[in-house]
Amino acid sequence: METVKKLFKKYGNDYFFLSFWLIIFTVFTLVPIGFAVGYSFTNFDMVQTPSFVGLSNYLRMFLDDDIFIKAFMNTMLFAVITGPLGYIMSFVVGWLINDLNRMTRTVLTFLFYSPTLLGSSYMMWLYLFSNDSYGLLNSWLINFGFIKDPVQWLTDPDFNIYVVIVVVLWGSMGAGFLSFVAGFQSLNKSYFEAGAIDGIRNRWQELWYITLPQMGPQLLIGAVLTISGSFAIGSQCIALTGFPSTDYSTHTLLLHIQDYSANRLEMGYASAIAVVLFVIMILSWLIINKAIKTFSHD
Amino acid sequence: MRKKKRTTRSGFGNAIAAIFLLLMGVFIALPIYYSIINAFKPTSELFLFPPRFVVYEPTFQNFLNVVRVQSQSLVPVERYLFNSVFITIVGTAGYVLIASMAAYPMAKRNFPGKKVIYYIVVFAILFRPEVTSLPQYMMMSKFNMLDTYWALIFPLLATSFGVFLMMQFMSTVPDEILEAARIDGAGEKYTFFHIVLPTVKPALLTLTIFNFVSAWSTAGSQFTYSETMKLLPTMLSQISTGSIMRAGVTAAGTVLLMLPSIIVFAVCQGSVIETMTHSGIKS
Numbered sequence: 001m002e003t004v005k006k007l008f009k010k011y012g013n014d015y016f017f018l019s020f021w022l023i024i025f026t027v028f029t030l031v032p033i034g035f036a037v038g039y040s041f042t043n044f045d046m047v048q049t050p051s052f053v054g055l056s057n058y059l060r061m062f063l064d065d066d067i068f069i070k071a072f073m074n075t076m077l078f079a080v081i082t083g084p085l086g087y088i089m090s091f092v093v094g095w096l097i098n099d100l101n102r103m104t105r106t107v108l109t110f111l112f113y114s115p116t117l118l119g120s121s122y123m124m125w126l127y128l129f130s131n132d133s134y135g136l137l138n139s140w141l142i143n144f145g146f147i148k149d150p151v152q153w154l155t156d157p158d159f160n161i162y163v164v165i166v167v168v169l170w171g172s173m174g175a176g177f178l179s180f181v182a183g184f185q186s187l188n189k190s191y192f193e194a195g196a197i198d199g200i201r202n203r204w205q206e207l208w209y210i211t212l213p214q215m216g217p218q219l220l221i222g223a224v225l226t227i228s229g230s231f232a233i234g235s236q237c238i239a240l241t242g243f244p245s246t247d248y249s250t251h252t253l254l255l256h257i258q259d260y261s262a263n264r265l266e267m268g269y270a271s272a273i274a275v276v277l278f279v280i281m282i283l284s285w286l287i288i289n290k291a292i293k294t295f296s297h298d
Numbered sequence: 299m300r301k302k303k304r305t306t307r308s309g310f311g312n313a314i315a316a317i318f319l320l321l322m323g324v325f326i327a328l329p330i331y332y333s334i335i336n337a338f339k340p341t342s343e344l345f346l347f348p349p350r351f352v353v354y355e356p357t358f359q360n361f362l363n364v365v366r367v368q369s370q371s372l373v374p375v376e377r378y379l380f381n382s383v384f385i386t387i388v389g390t391a392g393y394v395l396i397a398s399m400a401a402y403p404m405a406k407r408n409f410p411g412k413k414v415i416y417y418i419v420v421f422a423i424l425f426r427p428e429v430t431s432l433p434q435y436m437m438m439s440k441f442n443m444l445d446t447y448w449a450l451i452f453p454l455l456a457t458s459f460g461v462f463l464m465m466q467f468m469s470t471v472p473d474e475i476l477e478a479a480r481i482d483g484a485g486e487k488y489t490f491f492h493i494v495l496p497t498v499k500p501a502l503l504t505l506t507i508f509n510f511v512s513a514w515s516t517a518g519s520q521f522t523y524s525e526t527m528k529l530l531p532t533m534l535s536q537i538s539t540g541s542i543m544r545a546g547v548t549a550a551g552t553v554l555l556m557l558p559s560i561i562v563f564a565v566c567q568g569s570v571i572e573t574m575t576h577s578g579i580k581s
Contacts (some may be wrong), residue, residue, distance in 0.1 A: 007410075011409040011410065013403075013486040013487075014403035014407045014409040015403075015409065017399045017400060017402050017403050017486075017490070018399070018400045018403050018404070018415070020395075020396040020399055020400065021396040021397055021399065021400035021455070021461060022400060022415070024396065024452065024455045024456050025422070025455075025456045025457075025458065027437070027456075028434055028437060028452045028453065028455070028456035029422060029425070029430055029433075029434070029456045029457070029458075030418075031437065032430065032433030032434050032436060032437040033425075033430065033433050035433060035436055035437065036432060036433040036436070039436070046436075046439065089322070092318070093319070093322060096315045096318065096319055097319065099307075099315075106567060106568075108319070108323070109567065109571070110563070110564060110567060111323060111326060111327060112322070112323075112326055113563070114326070114330060114560065115326060115330075116511070117511055117556065117559040117560055117563055118330070118515070118556045118559070123333055123538070123548060123549065123552045124329035124330060124332055124333035124552070125329055127329075127332060127333065127336065127349070128328075128329060128332070134345060134349060135349075136332070136349050139348035139349055140348070142348075143348055170325065170326060170329070173326075175459070175508070175574070175577075178570060178571065178574045178577075179574045179577045179578065181571060181574070182571045182572070182573075182574035182575040182577065183574075183575070183578065185571070185575065186575045202307075202308070202311075203307050203311060216578070217577075217578020217579050217580050218577070218578045220578065220579035221423075221577050221578055221579050224420070224423045224424060224579070225423065227424060228423060228424045228425065228426050228429075229426070231429070232426045232428045232429050234428060235428065254428060254429065257432050258431075258432075258520070261432045261435065262435075262520060267432075267436060270432055271432065271433075271436075274429075274432050274433065277429065278425070278429075281424050281425070281429075282421075282424065285421075285424055
């Protein structure tokens with residue numbers, strides 16, 4: 001009892017400060033994720049008392065749900081393309097604008113970040129990729145004689161997934177990009193002078209031997225943010241290609257979860273899909289975290 | 299003798315860099331520019347073929363029509379506006395307060411469990427609200443919170459990126475200042491509100507902006523379903539699905555909706571960059 005009192009006196013304030021956020025975070029993020037893991041082994045439907053069904057939800061996904069396989073492949077495709085590309089775009093743009101004067105840099109940072117500020121308004125892309133000949137892209141292609149009839153950019157399964165990729169890339173310079181911009185500005189200038197004396201010949205060598213090793217922390221937070229965005233693609237698909245898209249051509253795991261939870265109320269199955277998504281995200285983070293740490297330590 | 303400061307880029311390299319930045323800039327700016335000018339086009343120009351990049355007779359009619367179209371709907375436009383403004387203010391102010399309170403002991407104190415919480419905070423950045431929405435939905439339904447303001451506000455408070463940013467920024471506050479306050483007999487609460495908070499102003503602004511933007515653009519929240527609980531972006535997408543003749547109204551609505559976020563960010567960009575300087579994950 002005495003030690004509890006002592007501990008309280010010593011750390012009570014710290015826990016008090018932490019408690020408001022920690023309690024809300026636990027109740028509305030941590031515990032719900034735990035519940036989802038639990039429900040993924042049941043047939044929960046929001047109405048009846050759930051009963052335990054073992055691994056059958058997981059087996060159903062991979063053996064008996066073609067749409068899941070499609071969503072899974074699309075999610076991986078989106079992540080593998082938009083993740084690395086968006087990350088590299090953010091890094092290269094941040095690197096290049098760092099050499100410009102302050103005013104230009106400020107304006108360009110604002111410009112490249114602005115799609116993130118626009119949130120969920122994809123209206124502008126609908127003008128560009130509109131299926132009829134009033135769509136900007138179609139009218140250009142028709143004018144220059146590349147095509148005769150308008151291409152169904154948003155509904156043709158051969159094209160619409162690439163349209164989504166382009167739009168996701170357009171919005172991929174978010175907080176990670178700002179972190180890179182700030183990181184480049186705070187690099188230790190004397191390293192560059194020392195490097196120049198030690199025989200660094202060009203900007204590529206400078207980037208490789210001086211800049212990158214110092215950017216480790218920014219590269220890490222950029223990676224977390226990139227992973228969190230590129231596996232959470234879904235609302236973009238609905239806004240551009242509708243729900244469900246033609247033959248589920250832009251269906252993702254996130255949309256599959258929404259479909260089974262909001263429309264079909266199969267919460268158990270939806271939870272199992274969510275667990276699969278969580279596991280993929282955590283695994284990719286662990287791998288990339290390891291890779292970046294090894295890379296920036298040598 | 300002049301010291302060699304830094305290697306310079308070759309002329310060819312400069313040209314490549316300039317072209318790359320230009321192309322990227324056009325890619326980013328074009329859709330935004332096009333949707334802004336569409337908002338000022340009269341109906342006759344909106345459906346010209348081929349589409350034009352300039353407006354010949356700019357008009358404010360579309361903006362006036364936003365209000366007119368909405369006055370015909372069952373729920374007055376003020377209601378959507380109130381909902382969006384309300385959750386944005388409460389969600390942002392609430393989050394900035396609880397996140398900076400949580401960040402203070404994480405950055406400046408030592409207590410049992412700190413390391414575990416640090417890892418949880420970093421890991422949780424991975425999970426955006428979209429990804430956790432199913433688990434949260436089940437939780438809200440248990441608490442009978444669905445279709446209430448709570449259901450719109452709590453998800454904004456239960457994220458960790460702001461705590462992480464604030465924690466990294468606070469760790470740069472010199473220990474000497476806090477030590478001096480302690481010697482002067484200031485309690486932890488006084489130190490936090492009167493010494494720590496004023497020194498982390500850039501981070502407070504940054505958290506405000508990030509939370510403002512995500513609250514303001516919260517579109518179709520899955521946690522509310524009645525018309526009176528819907529938000530501005532939802533209203534906008536309802537207008538746009540109304541009829542093709544609403545294209546101008548939709549364009550005007552889009553511009554109106556993005557204005558606040560753009561203004562807030564443009565004004566505080568300096569503070570955001572200053573905060574992001576400390577945003578790295580140190581290993």
